[in-house]
Amino acid sequence: MNPKPPQPPYPFRLPATLPPELITDILAKRITNPPVCALSLLCPEWNLCQRRHPALESIFRTTRVDVYSLPSRPGERGKVTTSFGHDAAQHTAFCLPLLTDPRNLMQSTTTTTTTGGLCLPAYYRRELAKAWVGKSVLVISQGLNEHAFGPLWRGMTKEEVQGMVILRESEAMGLVPFEDDVIVEGKRVLSVDGREKEMLPPLEGACDGEYLFQRVRHLVVNTVPALAEVEAFDLGMSPSTWTAQASRNIVALAERLEYERRANLLLRWDALERLESLFLDLRGYSLPDMRFLYDEDVARLALSLAGMRLGLLVVAGLRSWYHYRGPDVLGIEEVEGGTWDADSEMFLDAGRGRCINWWMMFKEAVRPGGRLVFVDKDGRDGNELTLLRPDSRQRVVLGY
Secondary structure, eight states: OOOOOOOOOOOOOOOTTSOHHHHHHHHHHHTEEEEEEGGGTSSGGGOSSSOSSHHHHHHHTOEEEEEEEOOSSTTOOOEEEEESSOOHHHHHHTEEEEEOOGGGTEEOTTSOSTTSOEEOOHHHHHHHHHHHHHHSEEEEOBOOOTTSSEETTSOOOHHHHHHTOOOBOHHHHHHSOBTTOEEETTTEEEOTTSOBOOBOOOOTTOOSOOBGGGGOOEEEEOOOGGGGGOOGGGGEEOOSSOOHHHHHHHHHHHHHHHHHHHHTTOBOGGGOTTOOEEEEEOGGGTOTTTOOOOHHHHHHHHHHHTTOOEEEEEEESTTOGGGOOOSSOOOHHHHHOOEEETTTTEEEEGGGTSEEOHHHHHHTTEEEEEEEEEEEEOSOSSTGGGGGSTTHHHHHHHTO
């Protein structure tokens, strides 16, 4: 979930005579790390920040970053820039705060410090958790356990089969709000695996808690394209003789896999009420022969983000591989063109063969003066194709 920065030296003794606010600042600095370029966290296989061949990529324009700065006031026109490298100015523009997750370092006041963790009163544990989730960039991704299902022939209902296949990381399930969460009595929020979403450490005597996701400000959402190769047969042990039950299980598993490949993008965005920066991995839309995102999926995502008033929205992989725009610099006419089509509920650009104008689709999620960024690769430099080699499926299934 959170990038793994160097661990601070613990245990740490609190000075008893300082005001609580000052102690909180001291503790927060102990878990604060140097800012990180968000492009190093987005689509990690692409090496968007520390590129393998930066000079060649810049010359051949195989990686492009298009930035649309929305107008600040009505009547103004936005500005666009295109770059094919990753210079210091762009690097700085994408840097975000990075804090160590304090939940793994803190112990309650009733425990000993033999584990090397912090022994803190509830107030400081709560304040550190607030600082971490409210300032640090957080990352969610996907994974798969080998043989998660077991024998494919055993008798189970469709609902039980589907509940056993989850590609979302366990930490992500407990932290961010997904559309398939269960809300109990209008208050408690449970993930599909039955766990309640994680909350801020409670204060003594408090009756209502606050979920961590209500304070998230910077979020990176990754997918794992290699999971597009995983099939229902990879999830369990096949029978020597196929039965009707095994066939039903395979169908249910295949349907669940189809949903889970894109489930990381199916969040309840309105519940992320403080979100300011969002980075989305949409490579599943343009993957050659293995796409798991389609026009309606991306359009639905864009519409669900409308009104979020983000300061920065970065979309990666939407125009890659066969959809790559080429080496030409982006023009403002291409960004702000197109008209709304009520039938398809999309912005279509008649001048380009009624193509979907994804700029217009996603701009509604960005506040005036904010930035909408598209990052793409053309597929010929080989970096992203390492995910599609024959051994990719084994690496993903085994978790390395």
